[in-house]
Structures are given as C-alpha cells and as structure tokens.
Amino acid sequence: MVSPVLPCSCYLTPPLEVRALGLALTGVGWIPEQRRTWSRRALTTYAGVLVTAGAGRLSFQGSPGFQEVTHGTLFWLPPGIPHHYGPLPGTAWSEYWVLFEGPATSGYEELGFLGSRSHRVDATGAESIRATFVELLDTAGRPESVPTHVRAAALLHTLIAAAGASPNAEDSPATGTIGRRALDILARDAHLPVRISAVAAELAVSRDTLATEVRRCTGSTPSEYLTRYRITRAKALLAGSDQSIAAIARAVGYADPAYFSRVFTRTTGVAPSRFRRQQHAQPDITATL
Secondary structure, three states, rough: OOOOOOOOEEEEEOOOHHHHHOOOEEEEEEEEOOOOEEEEOOOEEEEEEEEEEEEEEEEEEOOOEEEEEEOOOEEEOOOOOOOEEOOOOOOOOOEEEEEEOOOOHHHHHHHHOOOOOEEEHHHHHHHHHHHHHHHHHHOOOOOOHHHHHHHHHHHHHHHHHHHOOOOOOOOHHHHHHHHHHHHHHHHOOOOOOOOOOHHHHHHHHOOOHHHHHHHHHHHHOOHHHHHHHHHHHHHHHHHHHHHHHHHHHHHOOOOOOHHHHHHHHHHOOHHHHHHHHHHHOOOHHHHHO
C-alpha cells in the first residue's frame, strides 16, 4: 500500500464493547518532514511511532541517556511516562503514529512486546509495519461502524506482533540459543519424567538462567511450557486416535492417568474424555431417516 503524500490524521472514540476486545484504536496519522520535538510530554493512552526517514533521539523520564532513532525504528510510548523525542536539531524525519488503549496492553508489556524500548527492524519488517500503518489510516478514515472498530483492533494486534518483543540489552546470540535449545530438550523428553534441574545441567546454565530464557521464548516457565506441550500433544492423540486415556497419559509423560486427567482438566477446562467426545465426529442421524 502506498503512503499518503500529505500529512493526515484520524481520531476515534471506540465504544466500550470494542475496548473489551483487548485493544482499541483512538488515533493514527502520518507526518512527512516532521520537525517538532516533544519534550516532557506524558500521554493518557499508549502510542507508537514508526520513523521511515531521518534520524533523532528518544528518552524517558527516569531512564538514563538517549536511545538513537533512525529510519526503520519503531518505538512505543507508555501512558503516564514523560518522554522526549524528535529529529536531530535542524533536521526532519517522517513518521507514522498511532494511539491505542485497552486491557491487552498490560499483557503485551508482560510478554515484552510493549514498553519503553525502541525496535530497530530490518527492511522487510519495516515495510510490513509501514503497510499496517497505512491500513490503519485507511480503516480509521471509513464511516463509523462496529466492523471498522473491530478491524482497527485486529490491525493493532498485527502491528504489535510484527514489531516483536523488545530485545534486552543483555541479550546475545548465545543466550537466545539457550532458550531454543531448552525447548528442544523439553520436547525431546516430554514423554519421560523431566527434572528442570537436569535440563539446566545439560545446558550448563543455572535454573534461573534457564527460566529466564524459556520465558523469553514462550512467556512461560519451563514447567509451565512442559505442561502446555504435553497437553497439546494429548489433545492431538485424544482427537486423532483410539488409544485409551491411560495410554495417552503415559505417551505424554504422565505415569498416573488420574493425575493426567486432573492436569488436563485444570489446563483446558474440560476432562479428557469429554474433550475426545467433542472432537470426534458424531453420526448424522438424519441421514438414516
């Protein structure tokens, strides 16, 4: 999609029912040749800015120093935190901006997708994010309707997911590899009794480091991830095989079928036997009438 030529902006006031979906768009715009610098401003909603040309700086009250901003940088502005950003003195940059709110922002913060860090995305990622901003502008400019608000909410989730989780200053290729290797080990041994300390020992890291890296990859602790992995595998076996529940329990790492049933029910909200009945096709009795 082609970027607008002239500056443009749209503001929305979504109904509460749309906000309850998790995210709601309240404003979006495009400013070519932006020369203004915002200083000590604090917003009441979340904001995001994608710089498509030029360079500048970004800082937040309470955080030391500046973050360098160049073309292809996307940064988030959390509500209530005074910030300072803008192009370098005597220069301009071009930017898309977006305003949004909703209860899902706290969940995205917990997962590292929102916060006060900037993201430097590659050319392919920047183009995908720019295209999402253009879609947001197009959607916000349509006549008021519930489908318009819902589409805008969906595009916000797409935008946040495309930007990805903020990199930690201490991240390195080595620590990123630890998380992925840990997931491979947990998947490899999921049908066996697994001790998290043994996984850490195999990777030659502490349990704390293991927990940090697995959470960074999955949003869960190693034990939580292992449970989810086992339950996911159990769902496939329950839906796609005629194995007994006891056999499935053993196949996914639970020696005690009763304990497996309790874990499955607690995780999914439904017992294994009922899940199987729900997923198995029922004969169409009208075909025999």
